[in-house]
Structures are given as structure tokens and as C-alpha cells.
Amino acid sequence: MSRSSTSSKASTASTVDTPPRTTEKSTNQPRPDSPATVKPTISPEDVQEAFETIRNHWNTESRDSKAKKTSMLAYLDQIQEAYQELLVRPSQTVPMNVLEDMLDSKISQFRPGPRSSSLRARPCPQRTPQLQRLHVRPNKNSGGLRLESNKSDLSTLSVQALKDKGLVLKVPTKRPPRLAVYHVPSSLDADEVEEAIIAQNSEGLTEDEQDILKDGVLVKFKFGPRDSSTVHWIMQTTPRARKILLEIKVIKSAMKSKLNDECSLWRKKAKEPCSDQHGRAALNEEIKSTTSPIDDNPY
Structure with missing residues (x-):
């Protein structure tokens, strides 16, 4: 009796210590954070709305043939058909930049859609700013670009689809003209000048x-050698x-600002913009060579 009871207790203890095995089959489901379960961040309705916005802009605003x-x-x-095919695939994710990549690619990479099957599609050449005669330069001390364009270009840049991508269009305003006064005694301050x-x-x-x-003169700043007895002043005036x-010909015009660019200085002969670090040299050269006021239009 003692041996049987001892063996039964041992078997009971072994069954308690050993966890039961599960007989359910593994479902092989992906982890919640796996790429296959990540839902697209853009819905087909959003894609349809974005493409309709661009399509309506080309039909109404564009001046092309x-x-x-x-x-x-x-x-x-x-492009819309290829992008929507990526949205309906449950086993793939849609990268955020896939639409931009498609817009930058050539047309030969995509199949003709049902609405364009009868048309002969051809690659659209990339039109650089130089070919479009647009002057694009980086804006100093900021993360933007300065674009010299006409009204039709501003209309294209103002489309809502580009605003959704973070492109902000700001049209600069013109500043009042500025004149230079040479050889002013360095002992005078701005109010006295x-x-x-x-x-x-x-x-x-x-x-x-x-x-x-009296109401149209405002002295802004001075420039020139600091160790000299005379300096030169820049003043802002009304037209x-x-x-x-x-008309008095006492004060000679030596500087003209273009739009809202505070770092552009224009030479009389070369008529090209000088960077901010070469601004003093450009003004000194202007002082030596100027014998008459600069024309109203420096371009």
C-alpha cells in the first residue's frame, strides 16, 4: 500500500509540475508590427480627389496646347491606375513617396489606362528652370528659394495639390528706393545726417x-572705412x-533694391547682383566710378 500510494503521489506531482501541451495548430499569423499588416496611409478616395484636382487645374488653368x-x-x-493598384494589395505597404516617384518617372514604366488606350503616350521631357527661363536662387538665411516668374507661373505654383505637399508660395513686395550720400563727416550720427x-x-x-x-527721407545705415574722417550713408526715400x-544732383544714386532681397547690390556697369560678403567691395567700386545717377531700371 505504501509503495502504490507513493507512486501515485509521484505521478500526481509530475503531472502538476509539467504544463499541458496544446493541441491547437499554429495559425502563422504575422506580428502586429510586421509590414504586411500596416495599413496604407492614403485611401483610394484621397488619391481620386488629388488626381481630380490636378486634372481640373490642367484643364482650366494651364495655357498649354x-x-x-x-x-x-x-x-x-x-499614374493613377498604377498607384491605385498598390493601394488594393493587402500584402504590401504603400510608401509615402511612391506618388512623387511615379510623377518623376517616365511614362514607359506604366501600362496605358482604359481612358488613354487609344492615345499614343509619349514620355514628357523634364523641363528645367533654365529651359523655362526661370531664375531660381537660394534665399539667404532661410530654407527657401527665390523664384523670378510671371503670373502664369504663380498660378501653377498656387495649386492646392502642391500646398498639401508643403510648398508655400510668398510673393515679395517692393521696397522704397534707396540713395547713397558720400563723404559725410564720421562724427555725425543718423539723426544729424x-x-x-x-x-x-x-x-x-x-x-x-x-x-x-522732410517726410520722405530716412537714414538707414553707414558704410565705408571706419578709420577715415568721412563715411558714406544709405538713406531710404519715397519716389x-x-x-x-x-534733380538737385547733390546726392548720387548708388544702390537699388530689387523686390524683397536685402542682400542684392547692383553695379552700374556689370548690372549683376553681388553677394552679401562682397557688398562693401561693390559699393566702394561704385563710389570710385560713379559720375552721374544710376538709371531707374538697373536691369
């Missing part, structure tokens, strides 16, 4: 012209005050 519009619409249909300019150039003017001169000062 009818044949070119037809080719671009056929190209757009093929402004008073001296108004006092020395008010002789022979009418009361209205004197009021225009009417500038006209009065240039």
Missing part, C-alpha cells in the same frame, strides 16, 4: 517740395523725394 494637355492627362491616368540732408537741399524748393523732402534729390 490641346495636344499637350491630352498627353499630360493620359500620363496622369496611367538726416537733418543736414534736408537743410542743405531745401533751398530753392517750394513749400510742398520741402514737405515731401517723389528721390526725384527731387536727383
Whole structure:
């Protein structure tokens, strides 16, 4: 009895210590964080809406020829079809930049869609800013670009599809003209220079012209050698005050700003922009060579 009871207790203890085996079959389901279970971040409805926005823009805003519009619409249909095929595949994810890659690729990589099967699709050449006669330069001290364009280009850049991609369009405004005053005593400050300019150039003017001169002159900053007895000052004026000062021929125009670019200095002869680090050298060269006011249009 003792042996049997001992063996039964041992068997009971062994069954308690050993966990039971599961007889269920493994489902081989992917982990929740695996790429196969990640849902696309863009729905087919969003893709359809985005393509319709671009398609309507080409039909209404673009000034291209009818044949070119037809080719671009056929190209757009093929891109939309290929992109929607990626959305409906349950075993693949849709990268965020796949649409941009398709727009930058050639048309030969995609099959013709049902709406464009009767059209002869051809690759669209990449039009660089140089070929479009657009002047694109990096904007100093910021992360943007400065684009010199016309009204039709601004209309293209303002499309909502580009705004959704983070492209912000800002049209700069024009600044008042600026004039340079040479060989001013270095002991004078900005207020004294402004008073001296108004006092020395008010002789022979009418009361209205004197009021225009008083309200239209604002001394901004000085430049030139610091160890010299004289320096040069840049002052901001209104167009009417500038006209009065240039007719007196006492103050010579040596600087003209273009739009909102604070770092552009224009030379009289070369008529090309100088960078900010060469601004002083350009102004010194202008001082030595200037004998008459610069023209109103420096381009």
C-alpha cells in the first residue's frame, strides 16, 4: 500500500509540475508590427480627389496646347491606375513617396489606362528652370528659394495639390528706393545726417517740395572705412523725394533694391547682383566710378 500510494503521489506531482501541451495548430499569423499588416496611409478616395484636382487645374488653368494637355492627362491616368493598384494589395505597404516617384518617372514604366488606350503616350521631357527661363536662387538665411516668374507661373505654383505637399508660395513686395550720400563727416550720427540732408537741399524748393523732402527721407545705415574722417550713408526715400534729390544732383544714386532681397547690390556697369560678403567691395567700386545717377531700371 505504501509503495502504490507513493507512486501515485509521484505521478500526481509530475503531472502538476509539467504544463499541458496544446493541441491547437499554429495559425502563422504575422506580428502586429510586421509590414504586411500596416495599413496604407492614403485611401483610394484621397488619391481620386488629388488626381481630380490636378486634372481640373490642367484643364482650366494651364495655357498649354490641346495636344499637350491630352498627353499630360493620359500620363496622369496611367499614374493613377498604377498607384491605385498598390493601394488594393493587402500584402504590401504603400510608401509615402511612391506618388512623387511615379510623377518623376517616365511614362514607359506604366501600362496605358482604359481612358488613354487609344492615345499614343509619349514620355514628357523634364523641363528645367533654365529651359523655362526661370531664375531660381537660394534665399539667404532661410530654407527657401527665390523664384523670378510671371503670373502664369504663380498660378501653377498656387495649386492646392502642391500646398498639401508643403510648398508655400510668398510673393515679395517692393521696397522704397534707396540713395547713397558720400563723404559725410564720421562724427555725425543718423539723426544729424538726416537733418543736414534736408537743410542743405531745401533751398530753392517750394513749400510742398520741402514737405515731401522732410517726410520722405530716412537714414538707414553707414558704410565705408571706419578709420577715415568721412563715411558714406544709405538713406531710404519715397519716389517723389528721390526725384527731387536727383534733380538737385547733390546726392548720387548708388544702390537699388530689387523686390524683397536685402542682400542684392547692383553695379552700374556689370548690372549683376553681388553677394552679401562682397557688398562693401561693390559699393566702394561704385563710389570710385560713379559720375552721374544710376538709371531707374538697373536691369
